[in-house]
Amino acid sequence: MSIKGAIFDLDGTLLDSMDVWSQVDIEFLGKRGIAVPDDYADAIAPMMFREVAEYTIDRFSLPDSPESVMEEWNSMAKHKYAEEVKLKPGALEVIKLLQKNGVKMGIATTNISEVFMPCLVHNGVEKYFDVVTETDDVGVAKDKPDIYLITAERLGVKPTECIVFEDIVMALNSARAGGFTTFGIWDDHGWAKVDRAAFDEASDYPLDSWSAARDVLANII
Numbered sequence: 144m145s146i147k148g149a150i151f152d153l154d155g156t157l158l159d160s161m162d163v164w165s166q167v168d169i170e171f172l173g174k175r176g177i178a179v180p181d182d183y184a185d186a187i188a189p190m191m192f193r194e195v196a197e198y199t200i201d202r203f204s205l206p207d208s209p210e211s212v213m214e215e216w217n218s219m220a221k222h223k224y225a226e227e228v229k230l231k232p233g234a235l236e237v238i239k240l241l242q243k244n245g246v247k248m249g250i251a252t253t254n255i256s257e258v259f260m261p262c263l264v265h266n267g268v269e270k271y272f273d274v275v276t277e278t279d280d281v282g283v284a285k286d287k288p289d290i291y292l293i294t295a296e297r298l299g300v301k302p303t304e305c306i307v308f309e310d311i312v313m314a315l316n317s318a319r320a321g322g323f324t325t326f327g328i329w330d331d332h333g334w335a336k337v338d339r340a341a342f343d344e345a346s347d348y349p350l351d352s353w354s355a356a357r358d359v360l361a362n363i364i
Contacts, residue, residue, distance in 0.1 A: 144324060146364050148300035149241050150291055151272075153252040153259055155310040155330040160228045160262070167219045171212075177203055189285040189313045191278040192255050217258055225261035230268065231328070233353030238271050240357060244364050249274035249294040251307075253285060274298055285314040288321030295323070308356070312338065315345035324348075326356055 155161045168179045187195045196209040196216070205212070241248055250272050252259065263269040274297040276290055283289040295305045302322035309315045310330045319325050327346025329339075343349040350356050 144363060145304055146241075146244075146246055146306055146360075148247045148249070148295055148298045148305035150249050150251050150294050150298075150305060150307045150318075150323070152307075152309045152311070152314065153250060153254055156308050156328050157231060157234050157250075158228055158259070158262060159231050160224065161330065163220055163223045163228060167216055170219065171215065172203070175203070175205065188311050189253070189317075191253060191282075191284050193279055194284060195253075217255070220258050221261070224258050225265060228262045228266075230266050231353055233357060235266075235268065237353050237357050237360065238268060240360055240364070242271055246364070247274075247298045247300060248272050249276065249298050251276050251278075251285075251290045251294045253278045255279060285311065285317055288317045288323075291318045291321050291323055312341045312345045315342070319345065319347070326350060326359075328353065328356065 151157045153160070154164065165184070168183065172179055187198060190198060192213060193209055196212040199205065200207055200209065200212060238248065248271055252275075255277055256275065260269065263272075274294055276294040276297065278284055278290055281290045281293055291305075291307055292302065295302050298305070305323050306326055307315075307318035307323045308326045308328055309318060310328050315325045315327050325345065325347045327342055327349045329342065329349070329351050348356070348359055350359065
């Protein structure tokens with residue numbers, strides 16, 4: 144295939160950040176005397192940031208507003224993103240390989256820029272991305288392909304010329320439905336219970352690491 148564009152998910156895919164959000168969930172709900180349910184991470188995985196806040200308020204009958212919940216989450220996560228969260232091992236090599244071959248790169252994330260952008264800066268990779276798209280800007284979560292289609296349009300490439308890196312089955316299926324080639328980057332932190340067979344089925348290239356992705360791209364780019 145001719146690869147002209149690449150779209151990266153952030154949390155759990157490019158960034159080794161899911162432990163941060165697991166801890167945020169534990170601390171946020173724990174302050175309210177609530178244990179994190181086993182299915183909570185799965186339920187919120189593809190949602191927009193505000194949608195997660197609304198879902199959490201409704202599910203646990205919280206008196207908080209979506210704005211106050213999001214502000215509290217942001218405050219809890221900002222420091223760790225700005226100073227502690229790193230790229231997944233091998234991810235930078237893939238980014239540099241794509242840049243070397245003239246591939247335009249974009250980000251498609253459910254996170255928000257005030258949290259993740261300092262992380263990209265301190266890891267020195269913000270300069271590689273031509274476009275950043277957030278689900279809150281699109282108005283549709285990752286259960287639909289809109290965020291990938293809009294990001295590809297902003298990059299000036301067709302879906303058939305573009306690859307998507309993701310770690311969530313629903314997101315991989317959405318990207319594939321939009322006409323993209325899917326690279327599934329397996330995340331083994333156990334933050335959500337992912338069916339490996341479903342993950343492999345949703346990925347045109349199911350991979351255990353960014354190093355494996357580099358090897359595949361070196362042969363097809």
